[in-house]
Amino acid sequence: DSGVTQTPKHLITATGQRVTLRCSPRSGDLSVYWYQQSLDQGLQFLIQYYNGEERAKGNILERFSAQQFPDLHSELNLSSLELGDSALYFCASSTGQWYEQFFGPGTRLTVL
Amino acid sequence: DQQVKQNSPSLSVQEGRISILNCDYTNSMFDYFLWYKKYPAEGPTFLISISSIKDKNEDGRFTVFLNKSAKHLSLQIVPSQPGDSAVYFCAASGAGGTSYGKLTFGQGTILTVHP
Numbered sequence: 001d002s003g004v005t006q007t008p009k010h011l012i013t014a015t016g017q018r019v020t021l022r023c024s025p026r027s028g029d030l031s032v033y034w035y036q037q038s039l040d041q042g043l044q045f046l047i048q049y050y051n052g053e054e055r056a057k058g059n060i061l062e063r064f065s066a067q068q069f070p071d072l073h074s075e076l077n078l079s080s081l082e083l084g085d086s087a088l089y090f091c092a093s094s095t096g097q098w099y100e101q102f103f104g105p106g107t108r109l110t111v112l
Numbered sequence: 113d114q115q116v117k118q119n120s121p122s123l124s125v126q127e128g129r130i131s132i133l134n135c136d137y138t139n140s141m142f143d144y145f146l147w148y149k150k151y152p153a154e155g156p157t158f159l160i161s162i163s164s165i166k167d168k169n170e171d172g173r174f175t176v177f178l179n180k181s182a183k184h185l186s187l188q189i190v191p192s193q194p195g196d197s198a199v200y201f202c203a204a205s206g207a208g209g210t211s212y213g214k215l216t217f218g219q220g221t222i223l224t225v226h227p
Contacts, residue, residue: 002155002157004155033213033215035217042201042217042218042219042220043156043201043203043217043220044217045214045215045216045217048213048214050213055213056213058214090155090156092155098213099144099158099161099205099213099215100158100161101158101213101215102155102158103154103155103156103157104155105153105154106155
């Protein structure tokens with residue numbers, strides 16, 4: 001157990017819909033990272049927040065957005081969903097050693 | 113454009129023998145390299161890292177080697193144990209600025225250690 005929690009574990013929705021994935025980092029961790037793992041792309045970095053502010057951005061689609069709240073939990077919003085958005089979405093957190101990111105168990109999103 | 117590549121999708125070894133997992137990268141701006149391990153239904157777990165100023169780092173049974181001129185790194189596990197069976201991801205990052213915290217992962221190698 002990494003101490004990072006993600007909800008929901010599974011999500012099934014339809015094309016065109018909007019969903020919100022939630023992440024609670026380990027206690028004391030100020031940085032939160034979001035990754036997408038799809039079958040053909042592997043693990044792709046989406047975005048990082050540090051203490052409420054966006055710190056780094058990867059190849060995140062404009063239809064996707066994220067935020068980190070004052071209590072440090074983070075949400076990833078995915079809108080106008082397409083079939084290709086079906087993937088595992090991981091949240092990770094870190095403090096101190098930035099590269100030692102602790103990953104949550106992931107949210108499996110299926111878009112039908 | 114895959115900047116970090118793990119060309120072997122799978123590797124099978126006998127318990128007690130050495131496992132060698134390989135990784136190649138193309139971006140010369142990468143200066144920090146990491147290995148993560150992933151079990152089914154769990155997120156990746158940090159294993160070991162190496163800075164570009166070193167060519168070797170050891171942690172117990174795990175050793176990472178970096179060859180900067182060849183843009184190649186490898187992870188050796190000695191001796192291999194059945195509990196090491198998992199997917200291993202190589203990852204890389206730049207030092208600072210907008211690269212801070214941004215890990216670029218390889219596709220992963222499935223390691224199976226047979227008793």
